[in-house]
Amino acid sequence: MKKALALLLAMIMVIGMLAGCGTTGGGEAEGTTSDTFTMAYNGVVTLNSVMTQASNDHNVLYLLQAQLVRYYDGQVEKDAAESYEMSEDATVWTFHLRDGLVWSNGEALTAADYAYGVKCLLDPGMGSPQASSWTMIKNAEKFMNGEVAWEEVGVKVIDEKTIEFTLEQPLTSFDQTVACKHIYPLNQAFVESVGVNNLGSSIDTIMYSGGYTMTEWVLESSITLQKNPSYWDAENQFQVETIKLLEVEDPNTEVAMFENGEVDAIEEMASQYYDHLADYRYDNAGGGFMFLWMNTHGYSEGADKVMGNVNFRKALSYAIDRDATCLAVDSATKAANNPIDPNFPGINGGKFVDEYPIETYPTNGDVAKAQEYLTKAMEELGYADVSEIPALTIVTWDTAIQKTLGEALTDQWKQNLGVDVQLEQYVIGTAIGKFYEQTYDIFLITWETDVKPTDLLQAMTSTGEANPGIWANAEFDQLVADAIAEVDPAKQAELTQKAAQVMIDDAGIIPLHLNGTVHAKKEYVDGFVIGVSDGFQFSKLVVNK
């Protein structure tokens, strides 16, 4: 009897567990008003626009503040600025504000508020982590170091509705920088009354100028936003009355809530649910690349010769079927064969990579060509057999997905070329230390693409911040420098294209795939736009429930 009871109890427990695994029913909750949009959100760190450095915070600030210009669907869109122009030498940018801009409390929103916003970012006394993004502004760096007064900095309020930026060097894409790096207006009197450290710490310590005002903020739980009727284009933009951002910790709960209709969208879906919610997927690939960083000096014993050989490096690159690898390892990522983010706009209205294509390896690999390059490399180096090639190491950080990716790569090199590469994983801090110490033959880590095509290329030059000295190409360095200095957009694009071509041909730092995130949204949500590096673009969001 006792045994039977124990068995029964055990069975009940098993059944209970199985029930717990089941999918939650997909019945949508009825009766919710269609003017509310609810989203499962990862949560904000701070809404202090001066101190934030998280994209999550910027997403909320986007809803709360009117910026000079902002991104919409990959293009720069005018927000508070009615128009803007750059001087012929591309060093002076002037933004003209619209008529009748007001803060939500009725005060006038003027050019001085935007100038003060920039001043706060640069003020050494405030220590904004975003300060380094604005060093292209004239004397900004000196102001940050306390060498010059604010009046010397190239931010000038011409009149109530005009603000002028003077830059250190010609920059034809300053509007993109402003849109991507965000300039939020700040009211000096208000900031000084609440104190810069308290700014954005509660709903009362923010002044609102954007599409929404914040009506409730429960820390680490939820944020409720109400439409701001005094926004300059309240009639046509931000039509959803209420936006609720719910902070949900557990990815399983998030998906269950989505299936129950408690949330209309998920900001970031956990990878295990990609296929489960395939119909609701909103993919976002870009903003950064996973690169193979080939240490041309080698690290393993005897690796300097092979790693220094361009044909050998090319063989490694051609041997990878990037499409299949992305699909198998992380379907949010997208195979890449060009160091320029495909999201960057070109100069003729299309995408940069389409207007200025380069000759490169196929994303699904080419084993025959890889073997050809390997044979060539072995001839040049005097190896008779693949087994004479020294064992190499590939180093990366220690997440499960990096492990799978590393295993996929090493096995393809082994199967397709017979080259042995050992995967080594370290905790992220140690791994980054190794990256700069150059104690690896190949490194596997991502790098952000930033605002414009040349940003990433500049970081890859022999003196760039992304290149610890593993690869150097004088031609590439020169082309990148020329491209940055060039004022004419067409010539600049051509130089950029050439630089990218050299980078691919020399196979020093090789793109593997574009990073990606997967969001989920219900079919009744329209105008749901999230940019890769520029976040929420909800100005045309509609919930047709």
Place this chain on the structure above:
Amino acid sequence: MSAITSKDFTPLPKERDMTDVIVRPSVSYWKDVFRRIRSDKVAVVSFTFILLISLMAIFAPIVCQYGYDTTSMGQGNLSPSSEHWFGTDSLGRDLWARVWVGARISLLIGLCGAIVPQIVGIVLGGVAGYFGGWLDMLIMRIIDIGACIPSLIYVTLIMLYFGSGPAAIVLAIAMSFWMDSARVVRGRMLQFKNREFVLAAKTQGASSFRVIFRHILPNILGQQVVSVSSAIPSAIFLEAYLSFIGLGVASPMTSWGQLCQLGASFYRLYPYQLFIPGAFISVTILAFYLFGNCLRDALDPHLRD
């Protein structure tokens, strides 16, 4: 009155002389242990299972037609079939091959990781308890200090120094786990060292070595065997955990723990990737536990029937 004659006596039956003769053959302690184990059905079944798993771990990867690390991109996430008995993982690697290669690592680490610290603990704890004095003081203070440091710190330092591999993991586990068993053994040693049978052995001139290992240890061993059998699962799990913070066995080598970790993230879509290695871990751990339990009964001289 008649004299007592020899007729008055009848000889006792011969058998009376045999009363002090040991009829049953004399059995040594270990023979007895073995006999009792053999007669226990649960012990036999669980031991057979462990043996089977071990043999499969040794031979299955050798005869399998797929390599455990051979990826096949188009063949990812296939369900179990006649082609791939346990299906494939996301990179198209055959899970049958991976489960058995993983078994090698998991069993090796499980067994060694449980036994090595136990041996160290028994020797040091036994010596400390038996001899007492400054030696006891020294060893126990080392344990007191050592136990204050989180074991993850040892593990991380050792793994960073020796690199990742099964030997380093076992060493790391031994460094942090020997202290518990040393404490227990010392306590038991204190309890037994003044008992009569120990005194008897000492009186007859037995050396300390003999007293510890022949007379006291069998009394303690039973308990320690059980703690070994329950330490095996924790060693297997610790390996899985280490694998995940990047300190486990180096890629592309795998273990049951790693297979489970990887399968866990996809269990709603591909449950077999979690449940197959999961079932192996569970049943193997159960087998070790049951066998350890029977072994405890068999090893304890007091429970002799």
